[in-house]
Amino acid sequence: MPATHRRHWKTLALTTSAVLVGLTLPTVTATSASATTTTYDSTYYKNAVGNTGTSLKSSLHTIISSQTKISYSAVWNALMVTDQDPNNSNNVILLYSGTSRAKSLNGGDVGDWNREHTWAKSHGDFGEATGPGTDLHHLRPADVQVNSIRGNKDFDNGGSTVSGGGGSLTDSDSFEPRDADKGDVARMILYMAVRYEGDDGWADLEPNEKVNNGSNPYIGKLSVLKEWNDEDPPSAFEEKRNQVIYDSYQHNRNPFVDHPEWVEAIW
Numbered sequence: 632m633p634a635t636h637r638r639h640w641k642t643l644a645l646t647t648s649a650v651l652v653g654l655t656l657p658t659v660t661a662t663s664a665s666a667t668t669t670t671y672d673s674t675y676y677k678n679a680v681g682n683t684g685t686s687l688k689s690s691l692h693t694i695i696s697s698q699t700k701i702s703y704s705a706v707w708n709a710l711m712v713t714d715q716d717p718n719n720s721n722n723v724i725l726l727y728s729g730t731s732r733a734k735s736l737n738g739g740d741v742g743d744w745n746r747e748h749t750w751a752k753s754h755g756d757f758g759e760a761t762g763p764g765t766d767l768h769h770l771r772p773a774d775v776q777v778n779s780i781r782g783n784k785d786f787d788n789g790g791s792t793v794s795g796g797g798g799s800l801t802d803s804d805s806f807e808p809r810d811a812d813k814g815d816v817a818r819m820i821l822y823m824a825v826r827y828e829g830d831d832g833w834a835d836l837e838p839n840e841k842v843n844n845g846s847n848p849y850i851g852k853l854s855v856l857k858e859w860n861d862e863d864p865p866s867a868f869e870e871k872r873n874q875v876i877y878d879s880y881q882h883n884r885n886p887f888v889d890h891p892e893w894v895e896a897i898w
Contacts, residue, residue, distance in 0.1 A: 669889045676886065683896045691825050691886050691893070698883035701767070703759040706746055707737055709880055710772045713872045724868065726771035726815070727781065727808050728797035739775060747773035749816055750823040751783035755834040755848040763827050763836070767876045768885045769819040781806045785842040785851040786816060786859075804843040805852075814863030817856040818887040821894055825886070838898070853898060860887070860894045 672680050679690040701709060711734045716722040722731040725744055736743050749769045757763040773781075777796050787805035792798075798809035808816050820838060829835030834848035841851045865873075865888045873888040887894055 667890055667892060671884070671889060675884065676889070679886070685897075687893060688825055688897045692828050695822070695826050695883045695886065696831070698881040700761050701765055701880060702761055703746075703765050706765055706767065706770055709767055710746065710770065711737075712879065713767060713875050714772050717868065717871075723772045725777075726773045726812055727777050727793070727799050728774050728795055729809060729811060730774065730795075730797065732772075732774075737772070741776060743775045744772045745775050745778055747771050747778045747781070749819045750836060750850060753783045753846045754844060754850050755827070755836050756846065757833055762831070763823065763833050766823070766826070767880055768822045768826070768873075768883075771815075771819075783845075785844055786820070787842050787852050787855050810863060811866075812863070813859035814861075814865065814891075815869055817859040817863075817894070818865070818869075818885060818891065820850055820856055821860075821887050821898075822885040825897075826883075857894055857898060860891055864891060 669676070675694065676691075679687060679694060682690050711723060714723040714726075715734075716724050716731045719731055721735075722733055723744065724731055726747055726749075732744050737745065739745060747770065748764070749771065750763070752758050752764060755763060759765065763769075774795055777793060777799070780793055780796070780801055784801065784804060784806040786807070788800075788807050790800035790802035790805065790807055793801050793806075796809065797811075799812075800807040807813075823836050824838050827833050827836040836848050836850075838853040838856060839849045839851050840853055841849065844851060869888055873885050877884045
């Protein structure tokens, strides 16, 4: 579905609901999983469309769990493709800062970019193991120093300016990405919560309403992530990234990039 259409999914869904009930908007109610359409609804998502709540989460888990896994070393080259700067094929766009940096500057030194796990490795004890530790749907290139500042902090609003972070903020127990990456982060985190449900040897990853989760298999704050998903709809860059991962690497999709309204339908 074109991004210009998706950006209005919530408004359109509410407007339709208002007409159906005589212009009386309902109180907080899970959004129907059929609120928008994509070219994959009749194929890839056919067993999810029409569901809501736990049924939707369960059906999506089954769908996206069918994937090709790659090694952690292979992630380097994959990110050079998935996050390539559309205006400079020699560069990648870095998460959090939005900086365009040479693909060749991958590593661990100041000025390099490395592999950021948006769902922090310690929040689930999966490290860099093939599986959640190498899942491209939550791995992004990030500046080494900005990545270090984020560390394993939960996501929340507020804090002080992160040097080189493009407007990102941080405090002692949380990290707030720049506005242009907030929705991306939310949809990556919630993808992980659906993909990894504790039935494949890894922890059951879930969002919660806390920060300072430390080594627990949780990340917060869910309410803030839902706000970010609403405020920053999927961009063309994010949609292309989802497609490249599906076509060339893992052959599974992040359903919240295709259907951002499914966040509200589940949580």
